[in-house]
Amino acid sequence: MKGLKGACMFAQSGGPTSVINSSAAGVFTEALGQELITEVYGAAHGIKGVLDEVFYDISKEDPKEIELLKYTPSSALGSVRYKLKPVEKDDSDYKRLLEVFKKYNIRYFFYNGGNDSMDTCNKISKFINGSGWECNVIGVPKTIDNDLYGTDHCPGFASAAKYIATTLMEINLDAKVYDTGMVCIIEVMGRNAGWLTASAALAGYKGLGADLIYLPETAFDIDKFVEDVKEVCKKNNNKCIAVVSEGIKLADGRYVGEFTASSTDLFGHAQLGGVGAMLGNIVKEKTGIKVRAIELSLMQRCGAHLASKVDVEEAFNAGAEAVKAAVNGETDKMVVFQRDMSSGSYECKYKLMPLELAANTEKTVPTEWIVNNGTGLSDEFVKYALPLIQGDAKAPLEDGLPRFAKLKKVLAKK
Amino acid sequence: MKGLKGACMFAQSGGPTSVINSSAAGVFTEALGQELITEVYGAAHGIKGVLDEVFYDISKEDPKEIELLKYTPSSALGSVRYKLKPVEKDDSDYKRLLEVFKKYNIRYFFYNGGNDSMDTCNKISKFINGSGWECNVIGVPKTIDNDLYGTDHCPGFASAAKYIATTLMEINLDAKVYDTGMVCIIEVMGRNAGWLTASAALAGYKGLGADLIYLPETAFDIDKFVEDVKEVCKKNNNKCIAVVSEGIKLADGRYVGEFTASSTDLFGHAQLGGVGAMLGNIVKEKTGIKVRAIELSLMQRCGAHLASKVDVEEAFNAGAEAVKAAVNGETDKMVVFQRDMSSGSYECKYKLMPLELAANTEKTVPTEWIVNNGTGLSDEFVKYALPLIQGDAKAPLEDGLPRFAKLKKVLAKK
Numbered sequence: 089m090k091g092l093k094g095a096c097m098f099a100q101s102g103g104p105t106s107v108i109n110s111s112a113a114g115v116f117t118e119a120l121g122q123e124l125i126t127e128v129y130g131a132a133h134g135i136k137g138v139l140d141e142v143f144y145d146i147s148k149e150d151p152k153e154i155e156l157l158k159y160t161p162s163s164a165l166g167s168v169r170y171k172l173k174p175v176e177k178d179d180s181d182y183k184r185l186l187e188v189f190k191k192y193n194i195r196y197f198f199y200n201g202g203n204d205s206m207d208t209c210n211k212i213s214k215f216i217n218g219s220g221w222e223c224n225v226i227g228v229p230k231t232i233d234n235d236l237y238g239t240d241h242c243p244g245f246a247s248a249a250k251y252i253a254t255t256l257m258e259i260n261l262d263a264k265v266y267d268t269g270m271v272c273i274i275e276v277m278g279r280n281a282g283w284l285t286a287s288a289a290l291a292g293y294k295g296l297g298a299d300l301i302y303l304p305e306t307a308f309d310i311d312k313f314v315e316d317v318k319e320v321c322k323k324n325n326n327k328c329i330a331v332v333s334e335g336i337k338l339a340d341g342r343y344v345g346e347f348t349a350s351s352t353d354l355f356g357h358a359q360l361g362g363v364g365a366m367l368g369n370i371v372k373e374k375t376g377i378k379v380r381a382i383e384l385s386l387m388q389r390c391g392a393h394l395a396s397k398v399d400v401e402e403a404f405n406a407g408a409e410a411v412k413a414a415v416n417g418e419t420d421k422m423v424v425f426q427r428d429m430s431s432g433s434y435e436c437k438y439k440l441m442p443l444e445l446a447a448n449t450e451k452t453v454p455t456e457w458i459v460n461n462g463t464g465l466s467d468e469f470v471k472y473a474l475p476l477i478q479g480d481a482k483a484p485l486e487d488g489l490p491r492f493a494k495l496k497k498v499l500a501k502k
Numbered sequence: 503m504k505g506l507k508g509a510c511m512f513a514q515s516g517g518p519t520s521v522i523n524s525s526a527a528g529v530f531t532e533a534l535g536q537e538l539i540t541e542v543y544g545a546a547h548g549i550k551g552v553l554d555e556v557f558y559d560i561s562k563e564d565p566k567e568i569e570l571l572k573y574t575p576s577s578a579l580g581s582v583r584y585k586l587k588p589v590e591k592d593d594s595d596y597k598r599l600l601e602v603f604k605k606y607n608i609r610y611f612f613y614n615g616g617n618d619s620m621d622t623c624n625k626i627s628k629f630i631n632g633s634g635w636e637c638n639v640i641g642v643p644k645t646i647d648n649d650l651y652g653t654d655h656c657p658g659f660a661s662a663a664k665y666i667a668t669t670l671m672e673i674n675l676d677a678k679v680y681d682t683g684m685v686c687i688i689e690v691m692g693r694n695a696g697w698l699t700a701s702a703a704l705a706g707y708k709g710l711g712a713d714l715i716y717l718p719e720t721a722f723d724i725d726k727f728v729e730d731v732k733e734v735c736k737k738n739n740n741k742c743i744a745v746v747s748e749g750i751k752l753a754d755g756r757y758v759g760e761f762t763a764s765s766t767d768l769f770g771h772a773q774l775g776g777v778g779a780m781l782g783n784i785v786k787e788k789t790g791i792k793v794r795a796i797e798l799s800l801m802q803r804c805g806a807h808l809a810s811k812v813d814v815e816e817a818f819n820a821g822a823e824a825v826k827a828a829v830n831g832e833t834d835k836m837v838v839f840q841r842d843m844s845s846g847s848y849e850c851k852y853k854l855m856p857l858e859l860a861a862n863t864e865k866t867v868p869t870e871w872i873v874n875n876g877t878g879l880s881d882e883f884v885k886y887a888l889p890l891i892q893g894d895a896k897a898p899l900e901d902g903l904p905r906f907a908k909l910k911k912v913l914a915k916k
Contacts, residue, residue, distance in 0.1 A: 133680070161676065162675035162676045162679050163679045250902060257904060258804040261518075261574070262518055262803065265576050267550065290903065294903050296906070382799045385794070386676045386686075389676065392672060393672070479899075485893075486708070487708065487888060488888065489704065490671060
């Protein structure tokens with residue numbers, strides 16, 4: 089059964105990625121072509137924009153700029169980290185959303201994000217559908233962390249993985265250029281799932297990787313870490329590259345990163361500094377070898393100039409598929425990716441899964457893929473990740489620099 | 503007068519860049535085709551490889567790999583930071599070099615590096631030429647710092663500048679994605695010259711730059727810095743992006759970075775941490791706004807996937823021109839770039855300059871280009887840098903990752 093004739097609302101939520109806007113382009117392109125969809129709205133700063141009635145009329149945008157969104161990192165509409173309260177405790181936000189949905193005749197709602205965002209999307213879906221207002225709600229997955237349940241992988245992961253692997257290959261060449269020793273510790277994002285950190289193994293597959301890789305999936309022991317580094321250094325002319333997740337945890341479950349916060353500098357100011365810098369200090373003290381701690385920071389999630397073509401296309405399709413599904417009457421679902429190797433090569437199939445399964449479940453790296461006493465990844469990981477990072481897809485150059493999308497952001501008429 | 507028939511020796515020195523191997527490719531390609539040059543040697547780890555008689559026979563390399571060197575970051579032969587003593591204090595290294603030169607009939611010597619390396623090259627040139635051994639010595643410039651005297655710009659600078667500008671544009675989009683405040687402080691390399699830090703202005707030219715840029719050329723005042731940040735935050739919804747050079751100095755000449763070294767973390771270990779992290783802590787304390795400190799670290803000098811085509815080509819030509827000049831009888835010179843705008847568009851002319859002029863002189867950013875009370879760059883800088891960052895030139899993809907050069911490194915017969 090088809091959906092109703094009416095407006096659609098799209099919003100972006102959570103941490104941005106290199107390809108989240110490609111999903112936006114997919115939603116916009118598909119929605120603008122659908123007869124049942126009368127208006128296409130993009131909310132400013134996720135669900136906040138809907139609550140505050142701040143959203144843009146996407147039909148006013150230049151199609152060329154919508155195309156450029158595919159190659160423009162970060163959330164073009166603005167993101168948000170706003171957690172809706174459980175409806176049984178406080179339903180005021182939900183009532184407000186329903187009010188806005190009715191006022192603008194919103195019959196289609198698409199929410200683009202990771203675990204937390206799917207939780208939000210799930211809560212909205214349940215409330216709206218329970219209210220009697222007919223509106224099809226579909227979640228569009230997104231997260232560099234790759235930790236959403238029920239999907240082979242998540243849009244955003246592959247581009248970040250490609251950034252990390254490429255950058256690690258370059259750092260590998262740089263870090264061994266002198267004939268003197270150097271320990272290089274590279275910190276990668278991912279609080280509880282080690283997919284991004286694991287992608288260092290892709291650089292290793294090309295012969296320019298890390299000697300040691302530490303994921304949050306296995307308990308981290310600082311003394312063992314120092315011994316691991318020493319052992320590599322002994323074999324390797326005092327050179328060692330270690331990649332650590334920002335989310336590595338001690339055996340008792342505490343984040344190693346917890347111990348960095350209260351240090352101070354000469355001025356007495358609290359030192360920011362991550363896990364990599366802290367481990368670097370320890371290694372320096374215990375070995376006397378020169379150490380360089382590198383944090384890939386925001387670059388790994390916004391480095392769209394290194395986006396994977398597969399990722400850009402799949403992110404776009406995830407958005408387009410969400411619209412098609414909603415128009416065809418689907419609701420309360422999230423788009424998921426299914427890997428199909430039946431043709432002998434990698435293909436991605438787009439499916440739907442109940443939203444509640446996606447909400448707040450974390451998918452971590454299978455522990456059987458973690459080898460070498462917790463310091464490496466098996467070939468299974470490389471086999472899993474390699475098809476996802478294929479091809480280049482980046483913004484055209486203008487003055488030698490990327491020409492990113494520029495949206496007009498015309499506010500919808502109230 | 504032509505040079506003599508004999509072998510040539512090439513060596514790489516100092517910090518690597520994205521295009522130093524492109525100069526190597528230029529030297530090798532040109533030298534392998536010169537009738538007067540009987541053998542082409544590449545020294546392992548700069549002048550150390552010559553002293554230790556560890557160098558490779560480049561004729562044994564696959565021409566395809568030499569071509570790939572153009573897109574392969576870091577010093578493929580290995581680099582070194584080894585300063586020759588003044589000859590009047592200790593001439594043992596010089597005598598040893600002469601011995602090696604005679605043993606292998608080295609009639610051409612090419613040294614690729616920055617200020618310190620040109621000092622080394624100059625000393626060697628003077629000693630060898632004074633010894634009666636006929637050998638033409640030509641320096642090939644290289645430094646991301648862009649601080650060599652007598653040349654319009656240096657190979658390596660433009661690719662690092664392009665990396666910084668592109669990355670800043672991406673960070674700019676990411677850092678303003680939430681509707682909450684964030685101060686982002688990005689630390690860029692360059693101890694005494696601010697060229698690299700200034701390249702943040704290229705991102706500004708495209709509308710996605712920094713609010714504040716601090717070069718080492720002007721005295722840095724921490725209180726003023728905090729006020730500058732506060733002022734931007736006040737106008738800008740508590741959002742501010744500041745780019746600082748690692749080499750910023752207080753009015754009394756001390757590096758601001760000096761004050762970060764003796765801080766300690768919870769374990770009592772000395773904290774590494776750069777200038778950006780330290781300033782971040784101060785801003786956080788003084789404003790209460792969330793701060794993210796980002797260090798572009800090694801990535802800015804080895805990010806060959808973002809190399810400038812102009813830079814790759816000019817670096818190659820610098821190497822080739824050095825060989826041509828030496829074969830044509832030139833010696834004791836460094837290749838320099840002259841900007842020619844007479845055709846209305848940018849062209850690079852290759853010239854020679856006496857080596858002693860290049861040795862240990864630093865060229866800094868003209869202070870008249872530094873505007874906005876020491877927080878910005880004038881259009882003059884953009885006009886200067888923009889032609890240098892044009893075009894892409896990167897390694898072909900293999901498995902979705904760069905295929906960098908793989909040298910056989912066959913040791914020269916003793």
